[in-house]
Amino acid sequence: MANVEFTNLVRQYGRTTALKSVSGVFGDGLVTCMLGPSGCGKTTLLRTIAGLEQPNSGTIRFDGTAVEHLPVSARNVGMVFQAPVVYRGLSVWDNIALPLHRARVGDSEIRKAVDEVLDLLDLGALATSVADRLNAGDRQKVAIARAVARRPRVLLLDEPLTNVSGQERAVLKRALKRLLTYRHDTVVYVTHDQSEAMTLADVMVVMQDGVIMQHGAPRDLYESPQDEFVGWFLGAPGMNFLHLANDRSEVGRRVEGLWEPDLRARIVRAGNLGSIGFRPEYVRVALNPQHGWSEGIVQHAALTTCGQILLTAQVGTTTVVAKHAGLSLLSKGHRVWMRIPSEHVHFFGPDGQRMSLEPVVADEVDPEPVGSRPIPSV
Amino acid sequence: MNNDGGQRLRFMRQGLSLKAFAWILIIPVLAFFTIWNVVPFLWLLGLSFYRYYPTFGQPPKFLGLGNYISLMNDPNVWERIGTTFIFMVSAVGIETGLGLVLGFVFWSRRALWGRRLALTLLFSPMVLAPVAAGTFFRLIYDPLYGVVPYYIHAFFGVPKPNLLGNSHTAMLAVLATDVWMWTPFMTMMTIAALGAVPKAVLEAASVDRLKFWQRVRYVMWPYGKFILLLGVILRTIDAFKTYGLIAAMTAGGPGNATDVLSITLYREGFVSFDMGKGSALALFTLFIAVAFTSVYLYFLKNREREAIS
Numbered sequence: 001m002a003n004v005e006f007t008n009l010v011r012q013y014g015r016t017t018a019l020k021s022v023s024g025v026f027g028d029g030l031v032t033c034m035l036g037p038s039g040c041g042k043t044t045l046l047r048t049i050a051g052l053e054q055p056n057s058g059t060i061r062f063d064g065t066a067v068e069h070l071p072v073s074a075r076n077v078g079m080v081f082q083a084p085v086v087y088r089g090l091s092v093w094d095n096i097a098l099p100l101h102r103a104r105v106g107d108s109e110i111r112k113a114v115d116e117v118l119d120l121l122d123l124g125a126l127a128t129s130v131a132d133r134l135n136a137g138d139r140q141k142v143a144i145a146r147a148v149a150r151r152p153r154v155l156l157l158d159e160p161l162t163n164v165s166g167q168e169r170a171v172l173k174r175a176l177k178r179l180l181t182y183r184h185d186t187v188v189y190v191t192h193d194q195s196e197a198m199t200l201a202d203v204m205v206v207m208q209d210g211v212i213m214q215h216g217a218p219r220d221l222y223e224s225p226q227d228e229f230v231g232w233f234l235g236a237p238g239m240n241f242l243h244l245a246n247d248r249s250e251v252g253r254r255v256e257g258l259w260e261p262d263l264r265a266r267i268v269r270a271g272n273l274g275s276i277g278f279r280p281e282y283v284r285v286a287l288n289p290q291h292g293w294s295e296g297i298v299q300h301a302a303l304t305t306c307g308q309i310l311l312t313a314q315v316g317t318t319t320v321v322a323k324h325a326g327l328s329l330l331s332k333g334h335r336v337w338m339r340i341p342s343e344h345v346h347f348f349g350p351d352g353q354r355m356s357l358e359p360v361v362a363d364e365v366d367p368e369p370v371g372s373r374p375i376p377s378v
Numbered sequence: 379m380n381n382d383g384g385q386r387l388r389f390m391r392q393g394l395s396l397k398a399f400a401w402i403l404i405i406p407v408l409a410f411f412t413i414w415n416v417v418p419f420l421w422l423l424g425l426s427f428y429r430y431y432p433t434f435g436q437p438p439k440f441l442g443l444g445n446y447i448s449l450m451n452d453p454n455v456w457e458r459i460g461t462t463f464i465f466m467v468s469a470v471g472i473e474t475g476l477g478l479v480l481g482f483v484f485w486s487r488r489a490l491w492g493r494r495l496a497l498t499l500l501f502s503p504m505v506l507a508p509v510a511a512g513t514f515f516r517l518i519y520d521p522l523y524g525v526v527p528y529y530i531h532a533f534f535g536v537p538k539p540n541l542l543g544n545s546h547t548a549m550l551a552v553l554a555t556d557v558w559m560w561t562p563f564m565t566m567m568t569i570a571a572l573g574a575v576p577k578a579v580l581e582a583a584s585v586d587r588l589k590f591w592q593r594v595r596y597v598m599w600p601y602g603k604f605i606l607l608l609g610v611i612l613r614t615i616d617a618f619k620t621y622g623l624i625a626a627m628t629a630g631g632p633g634n635a636t637d638v639l640s641i642t643l644y645r646e647g648f649v650s651f652d653m654g655k656g657s658a659l660a661l662f663t664l665f666i667a668v669a670f671t672s673v674y675l676y677f678l679k680n681r682e683r684e685a686i687s
Contacts, residue, residue, distance in 0.1 A: 052581055073585075
């Protein structure tokens with residue numbers, strides 16, 4: 001296993017720059033999941049580390065040794081591709097053992113290594129089956145087994161569950177989790193599926209437009225996004241944002257009932273505030289009038305697969321998305337009352353970067369507004 | 379109303395059923411196929427049962443299987459079949475071997491300087507008519523002013539050889555011309571076959587550090603074999619019925635050195651005007667060509683089966 005460090009990596013395709021001087025470290029023995037929208041550069045970074053792409057500039061080091069000039073075959077990496085790759089005509093066992101023969105490993109060691117991964121990935125019963133006749137999920141398991149069996153220094157996975165559907169996908173995800181937990185390999189996992197990343201990652205990296213926006217523990221990224229984009233990208237749906245383009249105090253007044261009194265004072269007083277963000281699941285929703293809370297009218301309500309209601313409500317001139325359990329009677333036109341606990345409100349500067357607001361002294365705090373402001377009819 | 383129903387209504391209004399319209403579309407193809415394929419085939423089959431010399435002015439005489447029995451008992455025919463197979467196997471073997479090497483080089487060295495120009499020049503012999511290429515090479519091999527005899531003389535200090543006039547070298551000279559002409563085809567088929575290998579599988583093989591022969595065996599062959607086999611079979615059928623090239627270069631000579639089936643067939647039919655025997659020989663040649671085609675169809679069927687699984 002190796003510590004992977006990359007510094008100022010640049011990769012250009014003609015006029016397009018896929019990696020814009022990217023630097024970072026993928027820790028030894030950690031599972032790092034890279035997330036980001038299509039075309040953000042996550043697969044390019046993975047392929048550059050593998051040696052399948054040559055960087056225009058920058059360095060890559062495995063445990064301090066520079067590898068950027070080495071061909072892919074000299075880097076000793078394992079890679080799993082989006083499409084399940086198996087060698088046609090070979091059995092599952094032979095598929096996994098093939099790269100081991102190249103590594104000049106003894107027969108008994110090959111048997112031991114293959115049997116171990118077959119066991120970890122529940123492939124034992126299929127060992128003698130012809131690999132290319134298996135379903136997509138099992139073929140991807142074979143590809144994963146082949147990649148890990150020879151103990152590469154880094155295991156790179158490029159959206160390995162994308163081409164696997166339905167139940168097979170859930171089975172493969174469980175098997176992958178078991179394998180990664182057991183092996184403690186250095187793993188870099190590219191995905192666009194947040195639930196996959198949350199399930200598997202020790203460290204999560206969010207990329208956008210060829211740049212790493214934030215990296216850290218999954219919970220930290222989710223709860224404390226350092227950038228507006230990270231807040232918007234993580235979560236289903238992502239954060240609500242109230243942008244303060246012209247009048248910073250406007251939001252404080254416009255939907256003042258959303259904020260708790262101390263926060264309202266901080267918002268009105270704040271300088272250089274670009275936007276306010278809060279996650280839908282932290283919005284408190286009441287069906288009866290609550291003193292001081294903002295009143296909203298439901299525009300849309302739908303049951304999610306998690307048994308919650310995802311609702312969109314018009315609060316003043318602002319649209320708020322909220323997620324809440326036990327409100328199955330809600331539908332369009334219903335009145336609801338909303339508030340966001342202060343600890344779950346995030347502030348971002350005009351450049352989209354996270355910022356903190358100055359605390360306020362007690363006499364600056366306005367009392368609770370009386371009732372809610374009138375709401376335009378829908 | 380769906381489109382099909384709409385069409386039917388329109389045809390019915392014009393007093394024409396959909397079935398009749400389908401027949402109208404098929405008839406030209408059927409007519410063409412019947413006139414140019416079925417009628418000549420039946421004519422050929424019929425002639426093969428007769429003794430018929432159009433130049434003698436006598437009516438055809440029915441022989442039954444006489445022409446076929448005569449062919450089977452003619453040692454010259456078996457010799458021609460042998461010559462044809464030697465030419466076919468040698469030509470296809472060399473062309474496939476060279477095509478594989480050249481194809482692999484052009485496929486694997488995308489950044490090779492002058493690659494496009496080289497490919498264009500390489501493929502140019504294929505566009506020539508075989509008779510033109512044959513005539514061109516007859517001049518190149520000419521013992522008086524040909525380039526090849528000149529260089530043989532210059533390098534080895536031997537008298538300028540008459541390559542096409544010597545029964546030991548004539549077949550080699552014809553083979554070399556066929557290889558010059560058709561190796562590009564096998565190069566093209568190799569490039570196409572290698573292009574059929576998915577990029578991810580090739581990359582997986584590099585990451586897995588497979589040896590070259592392992593890549594050939596487990597990566598390139600499984601994906602490329604159908605295209606490559608198609609090339610080999612098309613070349614085999616074509617080499618089996620080669621006529622223009624040999625007719626222009628040696629006309630089957632010297633002696634019988636390059637006398638392949640197609641040359642014999644022409645001689646029987648249009649020099650000796652033995653239409654019956656010529657027809658029987660033509661049908662025999664057709665039978666062998668159909669056998670080669672069946673091999674290809676068998677592989678194609680396997681491919682479909684693999685694709686489904």
